[in-house]
Amino acid sequence: MKRFITYTFLIIFCFLLQTTVFHRISFGGIVPNLLIVVTASLGFMRGDRTGLVVGLFCGLLIDIFFGDVIGLYAMIYMYLGYLNGKFSGIFYPEDLKLPLILILFSNLFYGLFTYLLLFMMRSRFNFEFYFKNVIFPEIIYTLLVALVLYPLILFFNYLLEGQRFKRTEEDV
Numbered sequence: 001m002k003r004f005i006t007y008t009f010l011i012i013f014c015f016l017l018q019t020t021v022f023h024r025i026s027f028g029g030i031v032p033n034l035l036i037v038v039t040a041s042l043g044f045m046r047g048d049r050t051g052l053v054v055g056l057f058c059g060l061l062i063d064i065f066f067g068d069v070i071g072l073y074a075m076i077y078m079y080l081g082y083l084n085g086k087f088s089g090i091f092y093p094e095d096l097k098l099p100l101i102l103i104l105f106s107n108l109f110y111g112l113f114t115y116l117l118l119f120m121m122r123s124r125f126n127f128e129f130y131f132k133n134v135i136f137p138e139i140i141y142t143l144l145v146a147l148v149l150y151p152l153i154l155f156f157n158y159l160l161e162g163q164r165f166k167r168t169e170e171d172v
Contacts, residue, residue, distance in 0.1 A: 003160050007042065007054060010156065014038050014149070015061050022145075030137040032145040033107060035062065039077050040084045040106045041153045044099055048085025055081030076113050080106045093154055096147075103146050104139060111135035 014034040022031045035058040043051020058081075059074030067073055084102050092098075115130050 006156055006160060008057075010153065011035070011038060011054065011057055011061070015058070019065070027141065028133075028137065030134065030141055032142040033110065033138060034142075034145065034149060035059075035077065036080065036106050036110055036142060037103055037146045037149050038153065039081045040103045041099060041150055042157075043081040043084035044087055044102055045091055045154070045157050046085070047088040048082045051081030051083075051085035052078050053081070055079070072117065076110060080109065083109075093158075096150070099150055100143060100146060103150070104143060107139045107142050108135065111138065 014037070018031060018034040022034070039051060039055045039058050042054045055077035056074050059072075059077030060070075062073040062077075063070045084106060087098070087102060090098070111131075111134065115127065115135070119130060
């Protein structure tokens with residue numbers, strides 16, 4: 001129950017931060033995607049099932065508040081969480097390189113999938129412009145924010161794991 005409440009609070013907090021504070025400090029209209037950081041990080045730390053569920057809720061928040069169709073972003077974020085969860089077997093908390101690489105590729109996948117579904121299907125074929133002016137700057141901005149956000153998510157994960165391990169030691 002603590003894990004559910006913590007993850008819910010984290011998702012809502014990052015959603016509000018992304019849609020309010022970072023919109024005020026956007027660079028050229030580019031805002032970091034904090035929900036990708038949360039989805040990729042929790043999937044990477046906790047496995048594909050957790051990544052899938054966290055991705056579903058992150059995507060549904062975006063669908064409900066900003067999407068034209070309910071389920072499009074939920075599907076994208078679910079795939080991202082699930083794919084990042086496949087790397088949980090090689091999770092080393094002290095290593096920062098792999099999570100940042102996974103966040104980079106998750107953001108790239110998100111940008112390419114969004115372009116494919118929202119722009120190319122509407123006969124807007126200027127991919128080079130979209131990549132240089134939207135996808136690439138968002139990846140850089142998200143990675144810079146992930147340098148701060150990922151250790152916080154890792155800290156919450158440690159707290160939750162510590163709580164769980166303490167309970168099992170007391171039960172024995």
